[in-house]
Amino acid sequence: MDLVEYQGKQYFARYGLPISPGEAADTVAEAQAAAGRLGYPVVVKAQVQTGGRGKAGGVKLAADGAELTEHAGNILGLDIKGHIVRRLWIEKATDIAREYYASFTLDRSAKLHLSMVSARGGVEIETVAEEDPEAIARLHVNPLDGLSSEAAAELVARAGLDPEAREGAAEILVKLYECYIDGDADLVEINPLVLTTDGEVRVLDAKVTLDDDAAFRHPEWAEMDIMSEATERERLAKSKGLSYIALDGSVGIIANGAGLAMSTVDVVSQVGGSAANFLDVGGAADVQVMANALEVINSDPSVRSILVNIFGGIVRCDDVARGIVKALEEVDISSQIVLRLDGTNALEAHRIIDETASDKIISEGTMLSAARRAVELASVPGPQGGAK
């Protein structure tokens, strides 16, 4: 689970890392109120799950209310690498003297944690990594030993951080390691870690990936408001016994068997569409399972058509058809459903579907034609694909 910056900062704050005061805002008015409380100048920052926001115009300094209104208005709704900005983080601006980089992640091949620190942080770190890898100091950390203050101090010195920043940076590194380990993160990255003109070292950006499988021992994650909408849906699906993974396209997919579900995702992209999810209903695609699957997919606002691709081996297609009919009775499904049913009892299944005569369901004979139809429906403009 990837956190957006302000969620990452909330998580850092629990471990005592120095972050600047700030507030989340979803509208220009909220941004104004937040800036009023924080005091100008502030930074207006797009909250999307991707880096490079600065270069894309998603990070702007505002010296007063007029500038804030302008920047907040421009950034809300901005498309940054396919992510539409719906939330801002308004932060009290920092006077930056130097920008550094610090991170922890797991080095799987070394079977050790890896810390990377550089004196050349900021928006060009990728270029530095490519053109001048020597400028990034590395340290492997054995989880049994942990990271000592001495090792952290040695690392920041080796990275060439300015002498006046070393003590603060080493302290931050020790806390960051604790946060990475105790917080069950797969990645924690600070870029930039800054030296301020007042000689303080602070965290100005946060990139955090948490290990979803550790959620059971972190009840505080729920309080921190870090569950994305997609993660919530994954949890709903899990509670219903479905194996569901949220993706970012617009065609909802239901298939039986992981192999068929993956091929269905592939065929949808082959014909120019994109899948909204991977969902394998498994070997027990009975009435209730189908109804649950449709309910989960229907709760995803980006779904504009649903493709059901079932091959009846052990699963009986007539059960699947009954499940869909039942789901349509129970849940108000917003999208049209394109159905490809083949195999055991397929004829009976088609009879059941024909009998319902619902204009929500379209039957197609092959996986390819079904995928084409679903993609076509998903590209129809309007709040939801297809006729309502």
Ligand code: GDP
């Ligand atoms: P990213 O581009 O998505 O990594 O977003 P960052 O949060 O790293 O911001 C990009 C750049 O904006 C930073 O490298 C800083 O140079 C600048 N920036 C961010 N916050 C501040 C601030 O408080 N004051 C100033 N002067 N610049 C900032």
Ligand code: MN
């Ligand atoms: Mn950054």
